[in-house]
Amino acid sequence: MFLAATLALLPAAVSYGFVCIQTSNGRCIHWADGAATLRSFLGNSSTALLNGTFNWDQNAINAANDWNLTGAAFHFTVEVGGQFNNPCGPAGPNHVCPNTGPPGDNPVFFANDFCGQGFGDIIELTNNCWNSNTGEMFNAPVFVNAFATGMAAWNAYDGALRTTVVSGRVVPLYDIRRVLLHEFGHVLGLDHPDLRGQTVQAIMNSRISNLDRLQPDDVSGIFSLYPNSAPPPPAGTNPNSCQIDPARRGGLAWMAVPALLLVLGPRRATASGCRSPRR
C-alpha cells in the first residue's frame, strides 16, 4: 500500500534527474516484493580480465551488489548457472510476455541476436515484462550482445573507456561491469534520464561513459522506486560524504551471494568521490 501510494505521488522527474520506465498509464514499473533474482549464464572468460576477475559472472555479481549496497528497499540475488529457460518465444505458458520466460526468471546471457532479430547497434537489451495496469514486473531477461560480428569487444575495467583492435579494425572495448550496472538499473525499473531532456551525471544515461560506478542520481532513482525508512541525503548536500561504502554496508547484501564468489576485485575512486578500501 505504501509503495503504491509513493509511486502515485512521485512524478517521474521533478526535482531529480532520474526517470522510471513507465506503463502506458504513467505508473513506474517495479518489483512488488522489492527483490529480483538474476541468473547469470555469462560464464568464464578465456583470459583474466583487466579488473582482475576471471569470469563474466563475477562482474554480474559485482554490478548487482552495487545496487544492493545503496540501502534502498530492493535486493538483487544473483545465481550462477542452473536451468536456462530460453526466453525467446511468443507469449504463452512458458513466456509471460513475448521473448521473456516464466515469472521471476531473469537470465543474463550472451546472445548473437535478440530472438532472431539482429542487434544492429544494440550492445545490451533488457526485455522488461510488466502488468500493464499496475506496473508490477514479471521478469526482465538481459540479452548481452556477443559481438559475433566483431563490431566491439568485451572486457572488464574501471576508468576511461578504451578501444581494442579486432580483425585489424579499432573498435570499442566495453567494460561489462558498468554496462551490466546500467542494465540492472533497467531490470529494477529505471530508464535513461538524458533521453528525457535531463542533464545529470548518471550510470543510467543512455550513453556509456567514463563513469563506472553508481552516481547520486542513480541512487536517488532506486530510492524513489524502493524507498526505505532512511533515504539517502539529497545529492550535493555534503560533498565529502560517500553514499556507497562497501566497508560499512557490505554484510547483509553479501549474504545472498554464493560464498565462493564473494571476492571483489580492487576498487578505485569513483567519479563521485567515493573511495572504498583497497584489498
Next chain:
Amino acid sequence: MVVLQRDFPELVARAEQIVVGTVTEMREQPDDAGTPMTYVTFADLTVLKGTAGDTLTLRFYGGAAARVPDMPTFNVGERAVLFVAGNGRDVCPLVGVWQGRFRVQYDDARHAEVVADNDHAPVTGRAGRALLHAADTGAPAVTLDEFRQLVADELAHPTGPAQ
C-alpha cells in the same frame, strides 16, 4: 538498452538509406514466429542516400504487447529524417537506434522546417564529427535544407572512420 555511440559521419556511412518522410500509417502485426512488430510507413519521401519507392515501411520490434523502452516511437503525421539500416533484419531499423532518427518540425517564426534529434534537442550545426545542439551553442536549429546539405556534404566527402 545500451547502444553503440554513432557520430554524424558514422550515421551517414552506415545508413543503407537516408530519407526524409512523413508517417502515414502505423500497424502492429506479429511476425510468423508470433513476435510483436510495429510497422511504420513513411510517404512524401525525399531520398538522400540509397533508393526507396513512393513509400518506405520500417519494422520495429515491439508494440502494445511488448514495448522496449527507448525504442523510437512515431505518430501519424509527423516528419522525420531517418538513417535506415537493417530494416526487416534488426530489432530497430535505424543506425544507432534513437541516434538515427531526427525530428522535422515547422518553425512558424522562421517559416521553415527545422531539425531536432530524437530527444527534441534542436540540431544547430556540425563541428568535426559531432552534431551540435542548442544547449551547446545557443544557436537556432538548422533548417531541413541545411541539414540535408550536411548529409550531402558528408556523402560527397566522407570523413572516414574515427581515429
